[in-house]
Amino acid sequence: MLTPYYQYDLGILEDTLKAINRCTADRKDWHVHYAIKANANPMLLKLIRKHGLGIDCVSGGEIRVALENGFDASTIVFAGVGKAEWEIDLSLEAGIACFNVESEAELDVISERCALLNKRANIALRVNPDVDAHTHAGITTGTAENKFGIEIPMLMPIIQKAKADPHLSFVGLHFHIGSQILDTEPFIQLCKKVNHLQDQLEAQGITLKSINVGGGLGVDYDNPEENPIPDFESYFNIFRTCLKLREGQQLHFELGRSVVAQCGRLITKVLYVKQGTVKKFVIVDAGFTELIRPAFYGAHHKIVNMTSKGVLRRYDVVGPICESSDVFGKDELLNETSRGDIIAILTAGAYGETMASCYNCRSLPRSISGKF
Numbered sequence: 001m002l003t004p005y006y007q008y009d010l011g012i013l014e015d016t017l018k019a020i021n022r023c024t025a026d027r028k029d030w031h032v033h034y035a036i037k038a039n040a041n042p043m044l045l046k047l048i049r050k051h052g053l054g055i056d057c058v059s060g061g062e063i064r065v066a067l068e069n070g071f072d073a074s075t076i077v078f079a080g081v082g083k084a085e086w087e088i089d090l091s092l093e094a095g096i097a098c099f100n101v102e103s104e105a106e107l108d109v110i111s112e113r114c115a116l117l118n119k120r121a122n123i124a125l126r127v128n129p130d131v132d133a134h135t136h137a138g139i140t141t142g143t144a145e146n147k148f149g150i151e152i153p154m155l156m157p158i159i160q161k162a163k164a165d166p167h168l169s170f171v172g173l174h175f176h177i178g179s180q181i182l183d184t185e186p187f188i189q190l191c192k193k194v195n196h197l198q199d200q201l202e203a204q205g206i207t208l209k210s211i212n213v214g215g216g217l218g219v220d221y222d223n224p225e226e227n228p229i230p231d232f233e234s235y236f237n238i239f240r241t242c243l244k245l246r247e248g249q250q251l252h253f254e255l256g257r258s259v260v261a262q263c264g265r266l267i268t269k270v271l272y273v274k275q276g277t278v279k280k281f282v283i284v285d286a287g288f289t290e291l292i293r294p295a296f297y298g299a300h301h302k303i304v305n306m307t308s309k310g311v312l313r314r315y316d317v318v319g320p321i322c323e324s325s326d327v328f329g330k331d332e333l334l335n336e337t338s339r340g341d342i343i344a345i346l347t348a349g350a351y352g353e354t355m356a357s358c359y360n361c362r363s364l365p366r367s368i369s370g371k372f
């Protein structure tokens, strides 16, 4: 296979999905939606659908892909701060489960489109809970200085408006505090905020049919071979013990990264080993066009030489793209590396292939399934 390409181990994905289902099997009132923006590869979607997850979308394109891959519209929820009219119309025609609405202005437009198309929309309001997930600034979403969601002081009049609108059914609240969260504390804080808010709303006569706590569970980028399955048990136990659900209330989760990150690797070939005055560079044929996370967020993925068994040496592993940020890792310990060696960049199943671009007129990466 011509490098670079993504390799997906569907066995790891299956084990991951089984782990999720083990933790949620006893809860008919819990619903897990896979955040399709993490990876929309049809091979993966097929398995995710087989294991009964719904879908969380953030664009009309994602809704189309979810429907094309056989997901039932009734399992699709739709978030995003900038829903275009065509995306709203597409969702109404398909009959998706719920719009996660991020502003009053958006609520007005959804109501307008419903009137025009003679449809009724289920509405959850996305609340900005002002919980700091303590992750990278680029992937924190739940703090006050953030474009996502509606701030709590502004919530009540918007709920009243949604409830009064004949085209809309207000079903509940939606939260999503960020991504790659490995600490339990932010999720506990989120539960406390939700409990408090729910008490306040009930005191004013507002009841919620559903609560959506979003996604954000992190994965082990440092030791992926030792920890291929995220700690779903601790994650779900937080919500089991800390969140006070009311009788009949439904709880929704939107997991992305934790579902697919560990089942994918980016496979690339060494084009050159270049000796500088102080550093050695391994120049590979993949760049940020295939995997942008290191350049974009300063993320680090474990890098392994699959060919060489030579002594360990330090290298900067870089791509061919004409940007200085096109670096996968600095001072990486790799087995002695030469031109032609195959390099694997691990834990690349989430926000890898879906974020690929054609910069420098490159082709989009291919993908295969294969056991690691």
Ligand SMILES: *Cc1c(COP(=O)(O)O)cnc(C)c1O
Pocket (backbone or CB within 6 Å): 035, 037, 038, 056, 058, 079, 080, 176, 178, 179, 180, 214, 215, 216, 217, 254, 255, 256, 257, 258
């Ligand atoms: C991205 C996103 C998710 C998934 O986040 P992960 O960190 O990948 O689990 C869930 N909900 C919403 C609204 C999102 O935008």
